[in-house]
Amino acid sequence: MIHLTEKVAILHTNDMHSHLENWPKIRRYIINERKRLEQAGYQVLVFDIGDAVDRVHPLTEATNGQANVRLMNEVHYDAVTIGNNEGLTNTHDQLNHLYDDANFDVVLANLKDLKTKQDPKWAQPTKTIITNNGTRLMIMGFTAPYILTYPLVGWLPIDEQTAINESLAANQGKYDGLLMLSHLGISADRNNAKLHPEFDVIFGSHTHHLLEHGEMDNGTLLTGCQKWGHYIGTTKLEIDDAHHIINKSESVVKTADLPAMSGDQAEIDGYELEGERLLAERKVANLDHSIQKDWVNGSELTQIGMAAMKHKAKTKAAVLNDGLFLTDLPKGIIDKNQIHKLLPHSMHVMKTTLSGYNLWRLVREMEKNKRFLSRFPQKGMGFRGDIFGKLEMSGIEYNADDDTVIFDGSIVKNEAQYEIALLDHYLFIPFFPTVSIAGRNQMYYDQPLRDVFSDYLASQYPLNQNK
Numbered sequence: 001m002i003h004l005t006e007k008v009a010i011l012h013t014n015d016m017h018s019h020l021e022n023w024p025k026i027r028r029y030i031i032n033e034r035k036r037l038e039q040a041g042y043q044v045l046v047f048d049i050g051d052a053v054d055r056v057h058p059l060t061e062a063t064n065g066q067a068n069v070r071l072m073n074e075v076h077y078d079a080v081t082i083g084n085n086e087g088l089t090n091t092h093d094q095l096n097h098l099y100d101d102a103n104f105d106v107v108l109a110n111l112k113d114l115k116t117k118q119d120p121k122w123a124q125p126t127k128t129i130i131t132n133n134g135t136r137l138m139i140m141g142f143t144a145p146y147i148l149t150y151p152l153v154g155w156l157p158i159d160e161q162t163a164i165n166e167s168l169a170a171n172q173g174k175y176d177g178l179l180m181l182s183h184l185g186i187s188a189d190r191n192n193a194k195l196h197p198e199f200d201v202i203f204g205s206h207t208h209h210l211l212e213h214g215e216m217d218n219g220t221l222l223t224g225c226q227k228w229g230h231y232i233g234t235t236k237l238e239i240d241d242a243h244h245i246i247n248k249s250e251s252v253v254k255t256a257d258l259p260a261m262s263g264d265q266a267e268i269d270g271y272e273l274e275g276e277r278l279l280a281e282r283k284v285a286n287l288d289h290s291i292q293k294d295w296v297n298g299s300e301l302t303q304i305g306m307a308a309m310k311h312k313a314k315t316k317a318a319v320l321n322d323g324l325f326l327t328d329l330p331k332g333i334i335d336k337n338q339i340h341k342l343l344p345h346s347m348h349v350m351k352t353t354l355s356g357y358n359l360w361r362l363v364r365e366m367e368k369n370k371r372f373l374s375r376f377p378q379k380g381m382g383f384r385g386d387i388f389g390k391l392e393m394s395g396i397e398y399n400a401d402d403d404t405v406i407f408d409g410s411i412v413k414n415e416a417q418y419e420i421a422l423l424d425h426y427l428f429i430p431f432f433p434t435v436s437i438a439g440r441n442q443m444y445y446d447q448p449l450r451d452v453f454s455d456y457l458a459s460q461y462p463l464n465q466n467k
Contacts, residue, residue: 003241006133009042010179010235014049014205015227017085018057020271022229022255023071024264029232029253030075042236043131046075049205050083050143050183053090053098055448056344056384058275058337064094067275069102077104079127081141081181083206087111088146089346089448092154096122107141107181110163112156120155125167128175135243138175140167143183144206149424152445160184164196176243179203186224193217200245201235214250221248229255279337284454285461290331294322295389296374301325301342305449306394308456309421312444313351316408317396318421319366323378323389324449334457343450346382350424351442356412358438359420360405363398366391369431381428396420423449 011030016022034044052072053065060068065086072080090098099106099122109125112118119125127139142164145157177200182189185207192202194217201221204211208227214235215222225231231252238247291300299322306318327342354362373388397406405412412418424443426435435441447455 004238004246005241006131006135006239007040007042008045008131008135008137008237008239009037010045010047010201010203010237012047012049012203012223012225012233012235013052013229014183014203014225015051015083015208016048016229017051017054017227018060018068019054019228020057020059020071021268023271024267025255025258025260026229026232027071027074028261029255029258033234045078045129045137047139047181047203048072048077048080049181049203050081051085051205052080052083053086055085055089055346057271058279058340059271060275061340062275062278064090065098066101067271069099073101073103078129079105079107079139079141079181081108081183082106082111082123082143083183084144084146085346087143087155088149088153088445090153091446095153095155096120098122107139108143109140109167110142110145110158110160111150112158114151114154114156117156126171131239133239133243135177135239136175137177137179138171139179139181140164141181141183144185148427149443149445152443160188160192161195164192168196168198177237177239177245182206185209186222189222189224190215190217193220193222196220200237201248203233203235210252211250212252214248221250223250225252231255276337279340280335282336283333283463284336284339285334285457286463287329287331287334287457287461291329293325293328295325295387296322298322298390298392299325301329302390302392303394304457304460305453306392306421308453309349309423310394311456312349312447312452313419313421313442315351315395315419315421317418318394319391319396319426320394320423321373321389321391323385323387324383326385333463334461336454339450339454339457343448343453344384345425345449346384347449348424348447349444349449349452350422350427351419351444352422352435352439353417353419353442354434354439355414356405356416356418357414358434359396359407359412359418360414361438362432362434363393363396363405365432365434366393367398367400373431378429382425 106123108123150157204224209224210226211224309318378388
């Protein structure tokens, strides 16, 4: 006869993206729910499945994400994994120190240091939690292996199937229950449930999917709590006296439905104000005139942006969309807080080399799409604004009368090679396929776009110039 001997509950979050306006409710719910579940006989664990950090928030930007980790310490996570925001919007050194003060373990099995080929010092490939009754719950963590970009910041991503197979082979017989922290996306989770039925639960994220009651695939329970801290999940496991998981279920609560407390808004505002204060201490430039954004008709901000990109990539031409610039810049001293509000995106400059024919084709793609894109509500892939906006070019002209492209004053020759400065964002959006199909692309991951813009602005309008 099977006897139920223990119950485990796992509270989990994912893809919070520094939406700290939800943190007071999340923290309070996790702390109180842990107590309630423990009183009901559960052993309680808490997981986060990545992208907790997003530099769109000024406090995250000002502290390189360490403020987020200090907040996460408040609920004592048992295990977390990283998302692409932790992995790719920080420099190698910043990520190496992101978890210096963490009171929780980072579990990650498919990212190595590019130079040493060793696991990061801040992560472990697996973690085993032994329950009060002796059941061995092994946790494995995997993040989306962006092969084009991780090496640019000093990390070697490992294909998740390679990493999963190696982890399973190395840990045979070492667990009673197997849990995956997956920052891989719902399609990968469903595929892994079919390929690897050893996993009892796959905690999902990355694609911002919501599975209110979970999803059972091939005996594996899948979870997903959407994005931005909108939902908190609870996975319940029932375990028998032979340490087998005999039942598993999932539920979520909507954060907006949780009660607010009188001090919540002041706390939320405090995070914003503290980040802005820290950033505002870092002065950048002294503008002799104000500059207004104009997403549809074009702006001097975009001209400065293209000049900065050309300087960074050492090219004679650049392309940039006006919708990136979210605010105006006033006359006078400009600081890092203003630059962060202006360009909160997680984007980088990219140099693209094309033959003359392919440059012509790219310009024609841009000409075809620019009217549509001028008011297109772009979402995701590093974009943190409202609309794509007008597409502008510097060093490139298109002559509609004879269908020719002029580069740096001369008509483009089909077999010649041309270098232009773009954004890595253009490699991932679907409107300019020539960039990914024909371009030789070199991404500059040492600085986000806002820092490239900031450095150039400082060189053109130095702080010590006469007022």
